[in-house]
Amino acid sequence: MNPDKTCFAASVRKRIIEATLHAGVSHIGGSLSVVEVLRCLFNGILGIDAKNLWSRERDQLVLSKGHAALALYAVLVEKGFLPEELFQEYGQKEETVMGIHPELGIPGIDAATGSLGHGLPIGVGFALSFRMKNQPFHVFVLAGDGEFNEGSNWECLPIALHYRLDNLTLIVDRNRLQLSGFTEEMHPLEPLGEKFSAFGWDVKEVDGHNMEAVGEVLREAKNRKNGLPLVVIAQTVKGRGVVEIENKVDSHYCGISPEVARKYLDVSFQGGSGVIP
Amino acid sequence: MSDRRAALQEGLVRLIEEGKEIVCVSVDSASRFKKVKDRYPQRIIECGICEQAGMGICAGLALQGLIPVISGYATFLTMRAFEQVRTDICRWFLNVKICGTDTGFSAQYAGFTHQALEDIAILSTLENIVICEPCDYEDTLLMSQYLLGDFHGPVYMRLGARGGEENFFERHREIQMGCFEPLSAETFSGPVDVVIIALGQLVGVGMEVVERLEKRGYRVFLFNARFVKPLSVEMLQKITCATSLIVTLEEHSKVGGLGDVLWRSFQGFDRVPRFLKFGALNNFGFSGKRVALLEKCGLHAQRVEELIVRTLNNGLEVR
The missing domain is CATH 3.40.50.970 (Thiamin diphosphate (ThDP)-binding fold, Pyr/PP domains)
Incomplete structure (x- = not known):
């Protein structure tokens, strides 16, 4: 394991914890579950840098699970794309663009999201546009698993297949929890991979906290030319890294006590419970 | 077609x-x-x-x-x-x-x-x-x-359905954002007894009403609405100052359509003339021939004429 990778992910986690402590509350669970996926996307997968930050002529990321914006903000600030002072506004100012959900106008945000089931259609629109304009860019849509309760997501599957969108990769953050409970106890999704397969999509499953594995699967995803849309089901743990809230229903939207936060904000902290990387 | x-x-x-x-x-x-x-x-x-x-x-x-x-x-x-x-x-x-x-x-x-x-x-x-x-x-x-x-x-x-539509003019005036198209003359000028603003194909009903009212000696000005939103405030002020009655015709519920948008736009105006709103009943619609359904809602020239005349004569606003 490259220590830099762990270091980046650990810094992102610390930022999420710190921002939650200061704001009093955040969508911390679903933010912590996507840290490794975002870390990999922004380090070697997405062709995004300080020069093309505001351009549409580059790979695009749609954070369909917009409530995990805190994780994306933390990654953007770690990358130096988002000014530190803007990041500090999260949950702090009387009015700010740095809300719970990402808005256009924030550096590095390619689509405004927050209403579930809206990200994949926008991502399909991006991919179709790149195809029509003969542009070589790739679209990643990062969606929650609970989000697959929404019909608009399923509407997109035949469309992406029909247009053979191999410039589109959907990543599902399969943390098995949604706002009020476990997905399988509420609105069962399994067998999720088989369902995507039945829609004609290519399906890959990966440990969403294993950065080597995530990096490899996303690199392959970006380079594929097989005429098939692809879903990467990232098996993750909601609240990953903060053992007190890991895999807990309440982690969807909660605060963190100063005592718990202090434990993880200690300089030696490399990812929380000690289970990772 | x-x-x-x-x-x-x-x-x-x-x-x-x-x-x-x-x-x-x-x-x-x-x-x-x-x-x-x-x-x-x-x-x-x-x-x-x-x-x-x-x-x-x-x-x-x-x-x-x-x-x-x-x-x-x-x-x-x-x-x-x-x-x-x-x-x-x-x-x-x-x-x-x-x-x-x-x-x-x-x-x-x-x-x-x-x-x-x-x-x-x-x-x-x-x-x-x-x-x-x-x-x-x-x-x-x-x-x-x-x-x-x-x-x-x-x-x-x-837009409407396929076929069965009327064509009123071979040429129309240039589009101006938020402005109704004047049909009775090149530009609007008052004073007139009534201004009729018709939306879409109901311009046809508007034209028939104008003909009927003019025969009875009323001064009438007809607009093709074109826009519901935005609406030019300058244009609306000009209209409200130069007529004693404004009438809207629309193939839309009387709740929340052109008539209501117009009415909301009058807020803060010094002078607001009397106002008659013609549209569909607020009851989801019916199955049937378009003409028959329009008739059922009173969206036909005879009924519109009748209510305009009654309003102009005794000042009663009739629903």
Whole structure:
């Protein structure tokens, strides 16, 4: 394991914890579950840098699970794309663009999201546009698993297949929890991979906290030319890294006590419970 | 066929030939784009019967600089995909053009599920979107050029069903954003007894009412509304100062349509004339022949004339 990778992910986690402590509350669970996926996307997968930050002529990321914006903000600030002072506004100012959900106008945000089931259609629109304009860019849509309760997501599957969108990769953050409970106890999704397969999509499953594995699967995803849309089901743990809230229903939207936060904000902290990387 | 839907197709072909990056988004509604499909099939994206995904896809296409035009039944585009229109498109002033067909009673026997009688009410709550309805073939050509081609921003254009439409004029006046088209003279000037503002194909009823009222010695001015939103405040002030009665005719529920948008616009005006609003009943619609349904709602010349005269004579506002 490259220590830099762990270091980046650990810094992102610390930022999420710190921002939650200061704001009093955040969508911390679903933010912590996507840290490794975002870390990999922004380090070697997405062709995004300080020069093309505001351009549409580059790979695009749609954070369909917009409530995990805190994780994306933390990654953007770690990358130096988002000014530190803007990041500090999260949950702090009387009015700010740095809300719970990402808005256009924030550096590095390619689509405004927050209403579930809206990200994949926008991502399909991006991919179709790149195809029509003969542009070589790739679209990643990062969606929650609970989000697959929404019909608009399923509407997109035949469309992406029909247009053979191999410039589109959907990543599902399969943390098995949604706002009020476990997905399988509420609105069962399994067998999720088989369902995507039945829609004609290519399906890959990966440990969403294993950065080597995530990096490899996303690199392959970006380079594929097989005429098939692809879903990467990232098996993750909601609240990953903060053992007190890991895999807990309440982690969807909660605060963190100063005592718990202090434990993880200690300089030696490399990812929380000690289970990772 | 020279209805408004045919004009939309012709207008889109012209815009593509001018080099505009138009992309037509079909929700199993490709008949709205037949001419484009025949000549430029690569400009059509078929989404199937998926209004929500289709509208979201339009947002994505517009964010990448293309001009998506989505067309299909107005009921489904405005109701099922309302949230996408609000959250993904209007909030960001995206250049998406929504052409809702089969508005008013034009869906006829398809009945209340397919009749768009609340579409204006729903969309007029949204900031940024232009809401308009051309009255005939030529008017649609002009509005397509102006609002789909030249204007950058979200647009909702109301259109009718296939066939069975009237064409009122071979030439129309130039489009001005938020301005009604004067039909009685080149420009509006008062004073007159009554100003009639007719939306879409009801311009035909308006023309008949004008003829009847003029025969009885009333001074009448008729506008083709064209726009429901935005409306030029300067134009409205001019109208309110120069007439004692304003009448609106629309193939839309009397709740939240052109009449109500106009009424809301009068807030703060020094002088507001008496006001009569003609439209569909606020009861979802009925199955039947369009003409019969209009008649049932009192949207015919004789009834409109009668109520205008009664109002002018005794000052009573009659519902």
